[in-house]
Amino acid sequence: MKKDFIYNEIADNIASKIKTGVLQAGERLASVRILSREHGISINTAKRVFLELEAQSLVQSRPQSGYFVSPLPYLKLPLPQASQPLPTANITEPNELIDSVYSNMGNKELTLLSIGVPSGNLLPLAKLKKEVVLATRALKEGGTEYEPLQGNVKLRRMIAARSLAWEGHLKESDVVTTAGCMNALTLCLMALTKPGDTVAMESPCYPGILQLALSLRLKVLEVATDPVKGVNLDALKALLPQINVCLLVPNFNTPLGYCMPDDQKKAVVMLLEKHDIPLIEDDTYGDLYFGTERPKCCKSFDTKGNVLYCGSVSKTLAPGYRVGWVAPGKYKEQIMRLKMIHALSSTSVINEAVGNFLMTGRYENHLRHLRKTLQENYQRYALAIAEFFPVGTKISRPQGGLALWVEFPEGIDTATLYNYAMKKQISIAPGRMFTLQEQFHNCMRLCIGLPWTDDLRLTLKQIGNLAKWMVAKA
Known part of the structure; x- marks a missing residue:
């Protein structure tokens, strides 16, 4: 492995210990200097290790105190599967589904978890x-x-x-x-x-x-x-x-x-x-x-x-x-x-x-506030999903951006879930929209750019209840 990227190997090792419970939530990690000395790497490389872990929301930085394992019980949720599209060009575009979802844009009567932009409440x-x-x-x-x-x-x-x-x-x-x-x-x-x-x-x-x-x-x-x-x-x-x-x-x-x-x-x-x-x-x-x-x-x-x-x-x-x-x-x-x-x-x-x-x-000042809000939203969404969604649900671990990808157990068609959710004034983005092939039918994208409220938590609970009902019905 090239020296420039040895931080990836060290970060992966620490991440594995966090995810398997070897390192517990709230536990203090070695300092940058100690990590540097133990692994024979530069101070800058040691800093990159913590930056990588922080980007994955696995650790938190506390001023004057160092880095600590984040209290993230939702890390027990597995990651979505790597995609495996066919190696051929396809043009089976889900036009009706896309048209239906994007026709909701700007509809103030809906909770728009389907449109990937930050809420106006988060903008200056x-x-x-x-x-x-x-x-x-x-x-x-x-x-x-x-x-x-x-x-x-x-x-x-x-x-x-x-x-x-x-x-x-x-x-x-x-x-x-x-x-x-x-x-x-x-x-x-x-x-x-x-x-x-x-x-x-x-x-x-x-x-x-x-x-x-x-x-x-x-x-x-x-x-x-x-x-x-x-x-x-x-x-x-x-x-x-x-x-x-x-x-x-x-x-x-x-x-x-x-x-x-x-x-x-x-x-x-x-x-x-x-x-x-x-x-x-x-x-x-x-x-x-x-x-x-x-x-x-x-x-x-x-x-x-x-x-x-x-x-x-x-x-x-x-x-x-x-x-x-x-x-x-x-x-x-x-x-x-x-x-x-x-x-x-x-x-x-x-x-x-x-x-x-x-x-x-x-x-830049606006971005600092927006980034903090989006990261906190991701963690709150993930906690709600861990609590309310069906057993076997998988989620992505975004390192930035506005999206959270959810993979349900097989048998839940998110195009059908979208129709049920719309009856409750909730709009989601079914996974089939994000491909030209017959895949991701049991996936959906949620926008994390909405202000977090008790109502939004209730909305996620409603989606989870609908998904559980679909599992029971199948």
Whole structure:
């Protein structure tokens, strides 16, 4: 094992002891210095061990006291199975199910556990309104003029500055603004493919990306995915002869919430680069990490411009603002040409307002609060699931993001569960939405971006009771 990644082995060993009960909740762990001395590793490597464990919610840091095992009884719940999609392109899109679920978007009468965005109650709405007013005053002609084709300079400069946190080293000239991340992904796929080409994606995968690929008349190959470490590298290698482009969400993929390890990200970048296959990276959730350190991206390891890095503030700040971007590497000219044809200009006032928000430091302050809330929500959801859901239920252990993936015992069809839950004004996202193949019928995604309340706990109990009833009925 390479020295750079020995922390993974140590972290896995400690994690195993926590999960098997060798290390008990509340027990104090060895200090960073002691861990460093015992394993013959540097202080920085020892810190990485604790960051990894913290990202998995296995340990808690207490100021001036060190690290302690988290009181997480739900860790007894097993992880979902690794996905095993067929190695062939499929186009059996569950249109009716997707249409039904997404038609609920914005319905205030429902508890929307199906839509993967943070609640407005968790967003700095008053501060954003103020920034929009200030942007209108600051911009020439009140922001009614077209901005440059590449996008607002201030926003691009701040995106580039923030890339230093994940060792991206972008410059403002590397970035092109878009109308949200989906628009960025659309431009990338249009630039890199033609109808009939094949794109590889993780399985399970966000339904919007699957629909996008099919709308462009592309074939989709779903890649086997581990619920903790992400895409299976051997499975991806086996598919290389068939694919023209790869699209991945390495950081806190929805619905599984995993964070692909750095060595695996680097290996994917090198593998695709060797075979001259472009990699489109969706990093929409990258800022929503549960640990203490922002994870690297695949773009961090890109030296040839083969990675098209896409992001937005849709999952962190303002879904409706539709502010996104792409750092397209060597494909910048193609992306610029397509943006000119399909959009010409981004929304001047909104991009200026978001650029200002990022520049003042308010964004980072907001993220700290949001990340803490989401991690606490994950733990509360998981505790409720352990208490109320049927025996044999499995859940993911997201290291960040907005999603929790639930796998029920065989026999529970979550499309049917969705219909029952809707009668109680509850909307969930059935697992079949996240694939083009006949799989994940007994799975569902829950959004953890809602404020935690007694009513929300009751909602999870209602879902659990419905699932138990379905088991008894079967």
